[in-house]
Amino acid sequence: MAGSVYGTLFQIMTWGESHGKGIGVTVDGCPAGLPLSEEDIQQYLDRRKPGQSRFATKRQEGDRVEILSGIFEGKTTGTPIAMEIRNQDQRSRDYGNLMDVYRPGHADYTFDQKYGFRDYRGGGRSSGRETAGRVAGGAVAAKLLKTLGIQIRAYTRSVGEIQISPERFNLEEMWNNSLYMPDAEAARQAGEFLNQVMASKDSAGGVVECVITGLPAGIGEPVFDKLDAQLAKAVMSLGSVKGFEIGDGFLVSRSRGSLNNDGFRIGDKGQIIKSSNHAGGVLGGISDGDPVVFRAAIKPTPSIASLQHTVTREGKECDLEIKGRHDPIIVPRAVVVVEAMAALTTADLLLRSMSCRLDRIAGFFGREIGPQ
Amino acid sequence: MAGSVYGTLFQIMTWGESHGKGIGVTVDGCPAGLPLSEEDIQQYLDRRKPGQSRFATKRQEGDRVEILSGIFEGKTTGTPIAMEIRNQDQRSRDYGNLMDVYRPGHADYTFDQKYGFRDYRGGGRSSGRETAGRVAGGAVAAKLLKTLGIQIRAYTRSVGEIQISPERFNLEEMWNNSLYMPDAEAARQAGEFLNQVMASKDSAGGVVECVITGLPAGIGEPVFDKLDAQLAKAVMSLGSVKGFEIGDGFLVSRSRGSLNNDGFRIGDKGQIIKSSNHAGGVLGGISDGDPVVFRAAIKPTPSIASLQHTVTREGKECDLEIKGRHDPIIVPRAVVVVEAMAALTTADLLLRSMSCRLDRIAGFFGREIGPQ
Amino acid sequence: MAGSVYGTLFQIMTWGESHGKGIGVTVDGCPAGLPLSEEDIQQYLDRRKPGQSRFATKRQEGDRVEILSGIFEGKTTGTPIAMEIRNQDQRSRDYGNLMDVYRPGHADYTFDQKYGFRDYRGGGRSSGRETAGRVAGGAVAAKLLKTLGIQIRAYTRSVGEIQISPERFNLEEMWNNSLYMPDAEAARQAGEFLNQVMASKDSAGGVVECVITGLPAGIGEPVFDKLDAQLAKAVMSLGSVKGFEIGDGFLVSRSRGSLNNDGFRIGDKGQIIKSSNHAGGVLGGISDGDPVVFRAAIKPTPSIASLQHTVTREGKECDLEIKGRHDPIIVPRAVVVVEAMAALTTADLLLRSMSCRLDRIAGFFGREIGPQ
């Protein structure tokens, strides 16, 4: 319980730091019988891989995943699925001038305060590289959900001030630009904006949006483990995320009850549906059958090329110039990480929801509900 | 693990529903030796009590807490502290016309989907009344923290479009108005605004802000159990909260790295401090010694007096008029609940942080670090 | 996580100490739809109530349970079931002469070492009275299991050297004697033996045996959360239990593989069955469909009337004579507590087992297993 375990029934433990031997994750609680291959995982990892565009670092991480356990004859066995990605380049010389310095916007100072040492090799456990383990675990959860008809899709909603337009929204378009924006024109504008940001040795932030479809009503536990509360924790646990909102989010603070309430009505097939979805698919923390829609605010990359003022470990003020290439924006690489965290959270709460009604439990075990 | 337990070392389990026999909470893991009385708890409960102003419901709940265990000679014993608040008025006749109807913006529909029944008595477990248990538990956590020099203070930051002004900010002013706004002029304007809202049979939302001071650096676990991630879950687990942000929050998505990074410098006493606090007191999910500042977006009260369209449990469309008095705004009563959730989260992570360094553990147990 | 919470999906938190205001338990995770009344709980509590025979203390505890939440129209709602038993007699004057003394065989010394105080009122949280909360929670679990066709029955197997005989074994007989022995002759002998023990101001121990029938194969998680491992923890967490064994237990250490292995064969209905049950219904920690049989060794009551040597809190040696009536044997009252712990453990693992196979999950949610 030192923070590297996530989930209750569908559970992962991640490990590894930047510039160590590798990164990995073990999944416990994945049901038996799910077809799963390294290729299923690799697809997800490739989406967070750097070096795909001019807005991402050119370091070639490779990131080939190996599955070490939990698969038998191509299917999951119900026992732990260990996965690892060996680092191909562990050289840390690029970080030499950072050895004793606390980088602004990074966790160097707080890790030193907590653990009593300074891992100068690029952030260690607090590096964004840590998220590779989440993505590998999330790929398993996503495959499980997809097999059950539940889809999770994240994309870039905004880069700086440039936001996708509802009119131009086209989900498939996200695969056509390196920013993963489902709006070609917004992506073009954002690309120009980022060129300016890079030219000024600076970095930019943005917003990732994520939509879960096909989720049955009834998922999420009341009180503390609400679906939206768990999603908030999942997404806020990414180092660069500073805000989370679901449905209309912060706008609700300026709305009215008469506008914000989603009325119910009867749909074409006689089913109960909501007339609108201001709630973002969640009522009282439990899914209502509508798409779950949430957003994460992501800060500008803290590693920037311009000069910054900071202090050394020994308590001397100094100026810092961070060398090497760094992404001017984290957002595009965060898209798949947000998707992974949503998948892990949804899979866990889906499984947890199975034990909430006696009649369904009796049906599951093929037992009559006996005399009381 | 059905969602009514919160925390790892400092842990609570809450119970109770609106219109049942009562509401309660049991705290496990509170250290022994903390002076604690029913009055300590009652102060917190009184702050969420309805009927304090014209913007809150006139039902008199009373809400007298009784401590049933875990105290010996005025101090905590280290064993569970059970607390309960008996409901004084369990009559449910006011809700008769809602028996078969799913109220918009409430969890009636999703609870029915999940559990297979409709508790028509005012929301049952999904009622805001559930939060009384959290507040009682949070009062214990807050007392523990205060004893160790850590203060948590929440207040109303905005009501609809009306926001407190940094220039007029005066924390003590919050006790002078029933909206708990630390700005007299904003409170006056918000009061007028709410009068209009009530006149139009509608409701309004707002934002609660919370500040934690005195927290040492090093609190929060890396990766999944970051301080901000846990706070996000804690606050998003309140039924009416639709957004959470820390530090500059959603604004970071439009900022630049050069502006958003908080540089370090050496303070007057030779200590390392940040020159600004865009991060909101958290770097890499671990407290940095600065105040932790976060906000929660709260939706308008879903129970409104104007006519709404909805469906019955049997799948017939109908119009609904909710009778009885309801708060036109949830925000003021949510202030103390946000404070309680922050206290529970902070106390838990504070205790969890004790086991992260060998040298400090050896010191704690009075043992030499032996030969390896 | 200070030790008063038990279970993962079917979860309880207990509270209360001897001579406080009361004892209680909250059950979270009980499925919705189970008919449940105070009478269901009271039946179990009455079985551990003292004062039923001449071998049990004459203090009248009363122990009337009140259900405070989680029930709606006679059925569980899926939300927490809070139960409490108010102590009717909180007077502590009987314990005056024990105020500063550490009683041998009790936890007075270790609680003081851990928490820094001495609750002289009869043991506080370490009192056997704590188990009332377990029994109330276990009664809910037992009712759930019974409704699904799973029965749990514990009884006294031995008192001192006197053991029930396989030839005379008659389960219903246990209700005819105050020792809960399913063998009338053994009960008669044990009664005589206990008369002698009491006459010599001493106490005796014994063994409780428990049998779980109707449990489907496949319950229990591999590796750490095996069915037998969880039962061991459950039973060893009772203060007076010093040993646990399943199936042939300690005898296996003297057996041979050819004798101890249970061969498989085909039963009358074509089903696979074991030819014997040395394993006690568990293979690799997972139920095999046979009855689960385990035993707990219970120590003699530590409170005895004869003179004992001990020390005071201030570190002075002294002689101690414990006044008042105490049970000369704990075993009969422990029977229902063992049953309760077995029910809690079994219910939890039953629910946890639901998420282990994809095909069954898809069936549960009524979804086709989609294209991969």
Added chain:
Amino acid sequence: MAGSVYGTLFQIMTWGESHGKGIGVTVDGCPAGLPLSEEDIQQYLDRRKPGQSRFATKRQEGDRVEILSGIFEGKTTGTPIAMEIRNQDQRSRDYGNLMDVYRPGHADYTFDQKYGFRDYRGGGRSSGRETAGRVAGGAVAAKLLKTLGIQIRAYTRSVGEIQISPERFNLEEMWNNSLYMPDAEAARQAGEFLNQVMASKDSAGGVVECVITGLPAGIGEPVFDKLDAQLAKAVMSLGSVKGFEIGDGFLVSRSRGSLNNDGFRIGDKGQIIKSSNHAGGVLGGISDGDPVVFRAAIKPTPSIASLQHTVTREGKECDLEIKGRHDPIIVPRAVVVVEAMAALTTADLLLRSMSCRLDRIAGFFGREIGPQ
């Protein structure tokens, strides 16, 4: 929470099956600053390695551990320590004739019932090979404890009917025989006995005893997470263990209170000590400062060379002859596994005990206990 995670603060997750790519474990929550090398782990693994004597299988597993994360400049960082042991020989041809057969005494049948498939390659996750991960994790816990002055030592107490003698007991002697018995003469007799067992194509069981010294008083949480309850779970979670007892164990059922109670007295240095240790170092589930002594009953190896009757997966009765070499006794290889589980349990409860007293917490954080 599918059973491959153990511990609350000092936490491990294990993975891997026999005849897969490897076995591994990740440790989360080990404090920062502990010197740790692969050699520290390897020493423990070598003790469970097969092929060390004529009573252990001749398969050469090699079992070289590699540490993949969590170490920086030779010391733990406080973040996850991933360790893996690649299997050198994954060939499964030896198991061809077992493909469709349920082996008596193994978990083949129950795993198939639970997960719906038969991993015929030697047991898969239920193989004893799984314990290598526990041993690697336990080696880290043991090093942490040793550094703090706490020692854990397990050894073979009995093999079949042959038991070590208190008079001849010599702990260091255990390193001189392949059965790890701290009594040369008993080891000699046991060796002869095992030769006979092997000659008759059979197997034998035995008892492992474990002693924890140097543990401060106050470790263990009351009620459910008692030290002895957690040890019981830890040890009973080993597939071949059928019984657990602490202190006098099952003998207490035949003892008297006057004999079984351990009186207190004042020791040479004025400290409070027990005059005897029938309790095995635990009162009310909390360590009392005396050595913690417990035992585990281990069943005969289920894989035996003689003919056994069983069934196939398709439900046909058949005779089975298990080929290849198998240990005639599990006990010696279980010794280090019991030690590992005890170390994991003790380390976890030691860390958990740090948050139980306000005065000590205030001291830890260097804070005055403030005004209430």
